Amino acid sequence: MKTITISTENSETYSSISNFFIDYYMTDANGEFVKVYLYLVRLLSNSPKISIAEIADHFNLTEKDICRAIKYWISRDVLKLNYDGRGKLNGIVLLPLHNPNSELVEQETDIISILRDDDEPNVIPMPEIKTESIELSVPSKVTFSKDEINELEKDEDWSDILYFVETIFGKPVSSKDLQTLLYIYESLDFNVDLFEYLIEYCATMGKKNCRYMEAVAIAWYKDGIKTKQDAKKQSSLTTGIAKTVFKALGIRSRVPTSIELAYITTWNKDFGFSEDIIKTACEKAIASNPNSVNFAYINAILENWNKNGVSTQDDIIRLDKEFISKKSRNNNSSKSSKTINNINNFQQTNLDDELDEMEKLFLKEVNKK
Numbered sequence: 001m002k003t004i005t006i007s008t009e010n011s012e013t014y015s016s017i018s019n020f021f022i023d024y025y026m027t028d029a030n031g032e033f034v035k036v037y038l039y040l041v042r043l044l045s046n047s048p049k050i051s052i053a054e055i056a057d058h059f060n061l062t063e064k065d066i067c068r069a070i071k072y073w074i075s076r077d078v079l080k081l082n083y084d085g086r087g088k089l090n091g092i093v094l095l096p097l098h099n100p101n102s103e104l105v106e107q108e109t110d111i112i113s114i115l116r117d118d119d120e121p122n123v124i125p126m127p128e129i130k131t132e133s134i135e136l137s138v139p140s141k142v143t144f145s146k147d148e149i150n151e152l153e154k155d156e157d158w159s160d161i162l163y164f165v166e167t168i169f170g171k172p173v174s175s176k177d178l179q180t181l182l183y184i185y186e187s188l189d190f191n192v193d194l195f196e197y198l199i200e201y202c203a204t205m206g207k208k209n210c211r212y213m214e215a216v217a218i219a220w221y222k223d224g225i226k227t228k229q230d231a232k233k234q235s236s237l238t239t240g241i242a243k244t245v246f247k248a249l250g251i252r253s254r255v256p257t258s259i260e261l262a263y264i265t266t267w268n269k270d271f272g273f274s275e276d277i278i279k280t281a282c283e284k285a286i287a288s289n290p291n292s293v294n295f296a297y298i299n300a301i302l303e304n305w306n307k308n309g310v311s312t313q314d315d316i317i318r319l320d321k322e323f324i325s326k327k328s329r330n331n332n333s334s335k336s337s338k339t340i341n342n343i344n345n346f347q348q349t350n351l352d353d354e355l356d357e358m359e360k361l362f363l364k365e366v367n368k369k
Contacts, residue, residue: 015042020097025078028200030167035059036069037078040094068160075193138218139187144179157192158185164199169208177210184217193228194220201235219262241268241275248282249293263295271306278302280316 017038026034039058043050056063070092073079082091152158165173165181173181184190190198198220202213225231241264267273273281281301285293308319 015044017041018097020099021078024099025076025097028197029072029076030069030164030200032059032061032065032167033069033072036066037073040079040092044094065163068163138221141179141183142187144182144186149178149182152182160192161185161195161199164196165210168199168203173210180210180214184214188217188221189226190217191227194226194231197228197231201231241278244275244279245282245298248279249286260295263299267299267302271302272311273302273305276313277305277310277316280313281305 015038021037029037036055036059039055052063052066056066059066070079074081078095078097080093080095081089082093083089161181162173165177184198185195198213198217202208202216205212207213220231220234223234225234242261245260245264264278267278267281268275281298282293285298285301289297305316305319308315310316310319
């Protein structure tokens, strides 16, 4: 069966949910928060007066849980609180949703429209800025005292973080995990939005443990990531390339390990290789060593390309030809002549096989070091 039809046999009523909510807002939200929002939409159909306690009873949650959900959606401009003339809270307003990406397009369009083709913009000279990345030193771990932990219970953001961890990881926080979470919150100075995204990111990667979370947090800290937007930008980049690498290697049904992500980040960020170049390296690694290709093997190829200034597919072809030529010159005159003739004979049909064979020999030399 390729398709199915959705229908109903009775006269039930239905609530209308914005596709923007499903496409853009629901993906980043905690499941309990999504349920609360959907229930608020449901209540619009008959507009009853309802209390926070009644909503909590409906989901078998606490009133504080419901307040956290409402607070979350207010911070995302999905809801707002309504007050009467005396400043007393009397309602919750569901705001119209929008496509966040459309705002970026509109802003870019506005900027472009400001400078017409015949306009000469005023340019303010800027000093040259060095672009090399500076890795931040990571704060040392300390043990938080019981008094410090008790004092933090008054911090609402900290309470929200603990709630997120226990809800998404599906288990209570141990004393050891508590120290790890406090290190990220206090020493690495993760704000609540960045911390919540860190929790969701680790869960998405299939790593529901605080040790992995700490490793990711330290990596983000070293990269100078301080906001949720920065983290999403980096993770989407590495995750997108990771999908390409895994597809090229025929790996399915699992997420990248922290070591594999570290390799991919090095290839893309440190070496500056595009997704297309990385994919080519994977394909060459498979062609050269199909039975035992691994990330270290691919890394050897990309390290060589980085040392030789590769940035395009033409550079790869150039480097392959230079390698073949160098190997040929090292042989004696008779063998060299024969090799050159063979290359010329097979240039139209078997050049790719010849390049792969030469690259295999080169990688063996590299791996001996």
